[in-house]
Amino acid sequence: MAKATFRIWRGDADGGELRDYTTEVSEGMVVLDAVLQIQADEANDLAVRWNCKAGKCGSCSAEVNGVPKLMCMTRLNELPLEKPVTLHPMKAFPLVKDLVTDVSWNFEIKKRIKPFKPRPPDAEDGTWRMAQSDVDRVMEFRKCVECFLCQDVCHVLREHQLFDGFIGPRFLVHVAALEMHPLDTENRLEALRTDQGIGYCNITKCCTNVCPENITITDNAIIPLKERVVDEAYDPLRRFFRKMTGGR
Amino acid sequence: MSEHQIHEHDVLIIGAGGAGLRAAIAASAEGATVGVVCKSLLGKAHTVMAEGGVAAAIGNVDDRDNWRVHFADTMRGGQYLNNWRMAELHAKEAPDTVRELEAWGALFDRTDDGRILQRNFGGHAYPRLAHVGDRTGLEMIRTLQDYGVHQGMDVHMECTVITLLEDGERVVGALAYDREKGHLKVFHAKAVVLATGGIGKAFKITSNSWEYTGDGHTLAYDAGAELIDMEFIQFHPTGMMWPPSVRGILVTEGVRGEGGVLRNANGHRFMFDDIPPLYVSSTADSEDEGWRYTQGDRDARRPPELLTRDHVARCIVREIKEGRGSPHGGVFLDISWIKERMPKAAEHIKKKLPSMYHQFKRLADLDITEQPMEVGPTTHYVMGGVRVDADTQMSTVPGLFAAGECAAGLHGANRLGGNSLSDLLVFGNRAGVHAARFAKERGAGTINDAQVEEAGRATLAPFERVGGEGPYQIQNALQDMMQDQVGIVRTGEDMQRALDGIQQLRDRAQRVSVNGNRVYNPGWHTALDLHSLLTVAEAVARSAITRKESRGAHFREDHPEKDESEGNLNTVITKHPDGSMALTREPKREMPAELRAIIEEMK
Missing domain, CATH: 1.20.58.100 (Fumarate reductase/succinate dehydrogenase flavoprotein-like, C-terminal domain)
Structure with missing residues (x-):
């Protein structure tokens, strides 16, 4: 059976190194299979996050030969196996150990986004009526598996570490899903413009390129949100109206 | 030695899949302070893998449906070993718990008049599964997670419970370790809800991830609770067979619900060969009738591919054993054939089964709109588990509750597809409510330091x-x-x-x-x-x-x-x-006449 070498980052916040592991590979294997095989055979304490192994839970995010990917959906036959496959943890987040990073910041950010607030029910039995086409419009955003690869690759977070002033593509998608939800009545635009830092995004589309769910993050979520923010904050007619009514 | 942090909650919930999150929301709504412990990150639990839908007799697609039909279907599917009271509560309460999800932001596919759409599934008499394409579980867990975190619960992520802590007969907390640092944590709680899911990792071929090691079952057992019906494990008929590394990953029953058929190596549609007596009158007798059923013809009966999972799995095993299997040891599941019946079939398949399309394309280099899939049985779900009171979900140990897969009773000898998502909503809710009430009535118990010390030592051994x-x-x-x-x-x-x-x-x-x-x-x-x-x-x-x-x-x-x-x-x-394992057998509890009458009527 064929063998391949995996050059895996081993270490914690205090330091570490890339270490080579050679393991047997067979047809159809994905990177995560190789990592779990190495873990079971020779590195029991190799830290890696995974759950569903089918691209649905978004746990096994890592950088495969420098590219942010889900390890469970990266097949070995897509990689040049004549040289070692390099595996790094996501770079944008603090390292816990080996391939595992501390992504807790993401969970804190989500709590700060105003939750769903539906309009009153449409029918007497307390239910709503929605057209499938309205539902379809936000479905793309709701496919997100929260793997945080888009956060990892976003230079605002990765290079500039602006974790205090920018919520990152994942949560712009989350806000888009809420804002475009057919029933939602909340307004999140002011927060987007200020605390959530939508202006930092300069639409380089790095996030869209790495999304394992193929969500068109920049074009379908971020740009429409930017337009709404601009319309709301800078539209002269709206500004006049706000002044007259004493609103925001 | 065993240094530990202490956390205090009125109600401690162990597990953060659908049942755990629904319980947490319910307990918070009752005014309890709630801690949720999850073995992985929040939102990664196996509920995300549920594909087909959530069963609830809303009757949006077929108005002949109601709780009585759902009750009878569930009991028939479970071969009448079910806890009938749980089956009754489940059928009655599922519709409201689904509508409630919509109020919390979940988006289901719609009927033409804008209501929640429902689809056919094995063992359900009418289209009953509310769904979002084939990623219903993700929609549900994300909805519960996003709503839940605004209800004031404390979430302890990547934290595994080692043992429950007892004060006399009563459970008053748990000892756990966190994965990140390996620190021990003591949770002091007035009531504990187990929502740890299944035991799939006891088997080689399984749709379950590393987490499903029977933790809740074992925690309860070690604390003196009763487990029932543990012999009943559901082998889902359709897991992926190839490539080897993905063997066991689930292929949703929704494929068959949308018209997918099972064939052996000779191209024969073998499911017509063996139809159990309980289902003869409700099964199609021609391929054409079966197809019409999947397309919503109310007068047609279901195709045999939509018989209960236990039966379909055994028929597949028979075909394989008798030498009529596919090249990689399964059988063929074909949805691509529907192009003979409808225009734009490829688009239709991608719309109805997007994750299946994606999963096969990525992992097996196979286009399901063009080629059949190879499938075979995979360990999927355990019907057995912690014995609970149907109304309160309390186990036989005071202060210890269980809900979802780790609890037993609702599904009897076999679970119908779609009944687990509704199970976790209905009984997650009940467990949360009653755990909060128990906490209020009973107040705090005392943690036994010697027990903590001993369990801590064993953990580090x-x-x-x-x-x-x-x-x-x-x-x-x-x-x-x-x-x-x-x-x-x-x-x-x-x-x-x-x-x-x-x-x-x-x-x-x-x-x-x-x-x-x-x-x-x-x-x-x-x-x-x-x-x-x-x-x-x-x-x-x-x-x-x-x-x-x-x-x-x-x-x-x-x-x-x-x-x-x-x-x-x-x-x-x-x-x-x-310390040894004891086994006894108990006669089923007598069913009340009015429920018996429903079953007779629906036969």
């Missing part, structure tokens, strides 16, 4: 042993053995051998040693999971040896028929005071 075997070898040996000897086709002789094997593995597990330190060390975590895995494996084997008949998901080659004297008994497992 694998680090102190040197030169022992690694944990993965033992885990693999158990999985191979359970798959071969306590799997889909069972004999008393095989299972007796497995029981001896489990004892040997237990001895080996006592000597396991781990390397490295306590920081995020999967070897250590796997070593600690062995206790639960071995406990549930033993419970399954003992229960299955005792049931000398074939019923639902439990199939005995040496007792292939149903035996009504056995069918009236539930299997009960408890921990004997000497």
Whole structure:
């Protein structure tokens, strides 16, 4: 059976190194299979996050030969196996150990986004009526598996570490899903413009390129949100109206 | 030695899949302070893998549907071993819990007049499953997660519970470790809800992830609670067969609900060959009628591919065993054939089954709109589990509740697809409400420091042993053995051998040693999971040896028929005071006349 070498980052916040592991590979294997095989055979304490192994839970995010990917959906036959496959943890987040990073910041950010607030029910039995086409419009955003690869690759977070002033593509998608939800009545635009830092995004589309769910993050979520923010904050007619009514 | 942090909550919830999150929301709404412990990150639990939909007799697509039909379907599917009161509550309350999700932001597919759309599924008389394409579970867990975190619960992520802490008979907390640092944590709680899911990792081929090691079952058992019906394990008929590394990953029943058919290597549609007597009158007698059923013809009867999962799985095994399997040891599941029946079939398939399309394209280089899939049975779900009171979900131990897959009763000998998502909503809610009320009535108990000390020592013991075997070898040996000897086709002789094997593995597990330190060390975590895995494996084997008949998901080659004297008994497992596993059998509780009448009427 064929063998391949995996050059895996081993270490914690205090330091570490890339270490080579050679393991047997067979047809159809994905990177995560190789990592779990190495873990079971020779590195029991190799830290890696995974759950569903089918691209649905978004746990096994890592950088495969420098590219942010889900390890469970990266097949070995897509990689040049004549040289070692390099595996790094996501770079944008603090390292816990080996391939595992501390992504807790993401969970804190989500709590700060105003939750769903539906309009009153449409029918007497307390239910709503929605057209499938309205539902379809936000479905793309709701496919997100929260793997945080888009956060990892976003230079605002990765290079500039602006974790205090920018919520990152994942949560712009989350806000888009809420804002475009057919029933939602909340307004999140002011927060987007200020605390959530939508202006930092300069639409380089790095996030869209790495999304394992193929969500068109920049074009379908971020740009429409930017337009709404601009319309709301800078539209002269709206500004006049706000002044007259004493609103925001 | 065992330094630990202490956390105080009125209600501690162990597990953050659908049942745990729904319980947390309910307990918070009752005014309790709530802590949620999850083995992984929040939102990654196995609920995300649920694809087909959530069963609720809303009657949006077919107004003949109502709770009575859902109740009868659930009981028939479970071969009448179900806890009838749970089946009744479930059928009655599922519709409201689904509508409630919509109020919290979930988006389901719609009917033409804008209501929640419902689809056909195995064993359900009418289109009953509310769904979002084939990613209903993700929609549900995300909705519960996003709504839940605004209700004030404390979430302890990547934290695994080792043991429940007791004050006399009552459970008053838990000892856990966090994965990130390896620190021990003591949770002091007035009530505890188990929502830990299943035991799939006791088998080699499974749709379950590393987490599903029977933790809740074992925590309850060790605390003195009763487990029932552990012989009933659902082998989902359609798991992926190829490539080897993805073997066992789920292929949703929704494929068959949308018109997918099963064929053997000769191209024969074998499901028409064997239709169980209970279902003859409700099954199509031609391919055409079956197709019309999947397309919503109210006068057509369901195709045999939509018979219950236990039956479909056994038919597939028969085809494989008798040499009519596919190249990689499964059978063919074909949805691409529908292009003979409808225009733009490829677009239709991609719209209705987007994750299946994606999954096969990515992992198997296969376009399901063009080619058939290779599928075979995979360990999917355990019907057995912690015995609970139907109304309150409290186990036989005061202060200890259970909901979702780790609880037992609703599904009897076989679960219908779609009934697990509704199970976790209905009984997650009930468990949360009643745990909060228990907490309010009973106040705080006292943690026994000696118990914490002892459990803490046992948790760290694998680090102190040197030169022992690694944990993965033992885990693999158990999985191979359970798959071969306590799997889909069972004999008393095989299972007796497995029981001896489990004892040997237990001895080996006592000597396991781990390397490295306590920081995020999967070897250590796997070593600690062995206790639960071995406990549930033993419970399954003992229960299955005792049931000398074939019923639902439990199939005995040496007792292939149903035996009504056995069918009236539930299997009960408890921990004997000497530490050994004790098994008793109990007659089912008599069903009230009005429920019996519903079943008769729907036959």
